[in-house]
Amino acid sequence: MNSRVSVSPTPSTGFDDFTLQQVDVGTTSLRVRIGGSGPPLVLLHGFPQTHLMWKSVAADLARDFTVIAPDLRGYGGSRHPGSGADHAAYSKRAMATDVVALARRLGFERFGLVGHDRGARVAYRAALDHPEIVERLCVLDIVPTSDMYARMDAEMALRIWNWTFLPSGHHCPNPGSMQIRKRSSRGSAP
Numbered sequence: 001m002n003s004r005v006s007v008s009p010t011p012s013t014g015f016d017d018f019t020l021q022q023v024d025v026g027t028t029s030l031r032v033r034i035g036g037s038g039p040p041l042v043l044l045h046g047f048p049q050t051h052l053m054w055k056s057v058a059a060d061l062a063r064d065f066t067v068i069a070p071d072l073r074g075y076g077g078s079r080h081p082g083s084g085a086d087h088a089a090y091s092k093r094a095m096a097t098d099v100v101a102l103a104r105r106l107g108f109e110r111f112g113l114v115g116h117d118r119g120a121r122v123a124y125r126a127a128l129d130h131p132e133i134v135e136r137l138c139v140l141d142i143v144p145t146s147d148m149y150a151r152m153d154a155e156m157a158l159r160i161w162n163w164t165f166l167p168s169g170h171h172c173p174n175p176g177s178m179q180i181r182k183r184s185s186r187g188s189a190p
Helices: 092-105 118-129 145-151 154-159 161-168 175-185
Strands: 019-024 029-036 040-044 066-070 111-116 134-140
Touching: 019 092, 029 092, 040 092, 040 118, 066 092, 092 118, 111 118, 118 134, 154 161
Parallel strands: 040 066, 040 111, 111 134
Antiparallel strands: 019 029, 029 066
């Protein structure tokens, strides 16, 4: 009797030679992949992604850089600290502070920074608040919000309707309450 065992290779995550760590950054802890050698380069993901969005470029970048790819606070395997009424715990400034603390915790006083989408906004904040630490900045796939709202018309608002809730603040009514008010103004709802 001939028995063979078939073993399927584990699919690559794109981070095969990277370490996976949970790093305490003070007010929270971040899940982070680290690999390569050379000057530090921090990669920040967008919404609703995690550090895994960098899987197709991480290994190539790791040939020339020490790649640091965290999940931002509240995303993926990073901790989700509680938040107050002002939501400051999830502000871009709080996340930028996490990134600087992460780099320092890993032994880097200066680093390059790449951000995509929401990560780009965090990267901007880090570069503005810590210009002595962020050596280089690259932002990808981000629209200047003030320009977008200034040019928005009804057609665009209907295509990207969820974006219209962002500047409204935490007191924005939920869609269900908007429906009730609409109906009651016509007299068809209690």
